[in-house]
Amino acid sequence: MSQDGLDPVIHAPARLRLMVTLATLPDGDTLSFTRLQDMIGLTPGNLITHLRKLEDARYVQMEKTGSGVNALTTVALTHDGRAALEGYTAVLRQLLDTAESAQRR
């Protein structure tokens, strides 16, 4: 955890966007690498780097099927990933509430 309690694996703009986008899908659904790239607007190299970090933390699962022109890589949020995003959101809300109360004083 970072000093403010936010999960450092998620607390980076691109990875946060990735996690939120994947969390929009119902549990058990996957998104193709190309559609995800199109939605997030990263280069394939950057996207794979971020996805590997999330995969190492077991927050996403990547699966490659087929080969050559028929190759398809799909990405899905894991149960751990969904729980981690919920935890991140709760901590973030707490930090924002604290900052808001401090501003009011």
Place this chain on the structure above:
Amino acid sequence: MKDGADMDEAAGMDPQDAAVIMQEARARAERELNIRHPVIFASWALVYLLGYGVVWLSIRGQQPYRAPAGWALALLALLAVMTLGVTAMVTDRATSGVGGASALKRRIYWLSIAIGLLGLYIMEAALRYNGVSRAVLGVVTASAPLLVAGVVLVAGTAAWLNWYAFGLGVWLIAVAAFSGFAGPVGVWAVDALAVGIPFLLMAAIRIGRSWS
């Protein structure tokens, strides 16, 4: 040298930035991944109000009842095919690249409707073959597709847990069941209004919700 991912982390962000990123990402994902139902509802409203309406106009003066005009049925078929195309396009735009359980459920849903309609049209041919009256055929042609769609929507609630779809399915079954009492001419007008107007209202409600 740092790659893009490292630079992304190095840039850092405060909680306020993170909240904005989350809000924007969620809004974009919902906008792009959710099917645009108002377009689909409005298209099907057009099929019923215009297509069924034209068929009704083509038979309303018939004494005794014979059958809808060929050109009116052709127009209805054309509108239905065009709307199926619009439905497929809107669905594909949202679900392109999405796999897993939802994609499988969607395929089973559309397959159920296709099998139901196929069975219905074979049954209609059997009725015709057995010399059923034109009045009975008229009622079946107008209402039975609604019964198929209604039953699939109601049964689909088991997979989607979408109670709006359940309500719509029950309404379509009720319209299919009761509109036949209006006779082979009136059934087309009743179905046109009883399906077309609620579909238009649903499209308007969805648009209103997305603006609010």
